[in-house]
Amino acid sequence: MKNGFLAFLFCLFLSGSGFAVSGNEAVNYVVNSSRFIYEGESYTPPNVAIEFEGKGYWVIPIASGSSVITYFAVDSSSGKLSVSRAVNRGLFGVADNLRELQxxxxxxxxxxxxxxxxTQNYRAIFSEMSLQLGDEVYQLNTVQTALQQESISVDMSGLKAQLVSMAGQASxxxxxxxxxxxxxxxxxxxxxxxxxxALKSAYAGVTASISQLNSAALAYNSSRNALKNQISVADIDAQTKGQMLSTLDTPPSLQKLGNYNLYSIQVQDKISSAFQSSTLRADSLLDEFDRRIAKNEADSLIFGQSERVKQATGFNSLSEAQAAILSKESRLKWEDQAKVRDLEHDYQSAVDFYSNKRDFAQAKKFALLAADDAIAVYRAGERKSPPGGGISQDTLFKLAGLLLVVLVLLYAFNNRGKLKEAISRGPEEVDVYGN
Structure with missing residues (x-):
């Protein structure tokens, strides 16, 4: 009963959060549990998961300075890193566009x-514009009535139709x-x-509609100015004429439409430029991701735990095995000295390609060779007797001295009779007078 209740709570937690793996856990995997990034690079923890083909992913940007180098996408359900280029193209594109737009x-x-x-502010501006343009129809009716009173017949149906159309466009x-x-x-x-x-389409739709309304307003202003010119030369008293011309001034709602249109075009240009930049660097982001995968694999082969190396040598990693084999104390004790030399060369090459040249394909190649070398050294085992080269020069001198003493003693022992006779005889006397 207790276990069932706990399982219920766990399921309730998952259904509430929606994710089995949190954004922080995804970051920890990419940044701390693997060797994908270099020292000095930065990352931004994701606030929201990105959906692709029915799955959620935590997409983590890796940046050098202010420039994003690549992204890492972690499945929010399984916690696995996405390595599919097709899936990552979609995920990286969404993440990069989101970042650019922000x-x-x-x-x-x-x-x-x-x-x-x-914004809601501009929504209100165009809503008000629609109402004002509708009211302009009544202003035209006022002018038309005044002209009829002056026995001047003017067809304003075209102007009214333009206002009605613009009011609808603004709405x-x-x-x-x-x-x-x-x-x-x-x-x-x-x-x-x-x-x-959907967002790109919505942005473009607003920009296109504002541009169309601006064009319609320019056409309306041209027709309105033609009517004003007609009134200005008509035989009407100055006061009445002035009132008509004032009524036909540019509607307040249209006075700033040109600015709104300019803002809309400028913003749309910036949006298009940002989205285009994301599209152009898509392959670069994907290629760098592939390099980071190779970096992590090379790091694992050189420094990470290896079950194969451990089973053959007893050491957890290639790095530990080569350090033990090539140490000053044990280097010369191994039977297969050729493989010892190969191990030194291949391991140094792997580290050089990994750390200095950042050629991870070559680093992986030499790391695998070095692992084979280390295993071969252990399989061949140690020498059964210490090599001559292992005796120090000081020891050789001592052995030579000891050998010399032994030789002297042997000579003395073998010639002891002669030596004893020579000692017992004493020196011969020499007769200086010849007697």
Missing amino acids: LLKASITPSSGVEWVF SISEKISAAAVAENDFFTKPSGENLG
């Missing part, structure tokens, strides 16, 4: 000269801005390829 929004400030038009823009803001929030909180596509 940086772009942060760069647009009141002092930047550009305004982000996909549509207001709705599109609201939809773009929702799409933006959806992408920021639930990033996916589908939400990114």
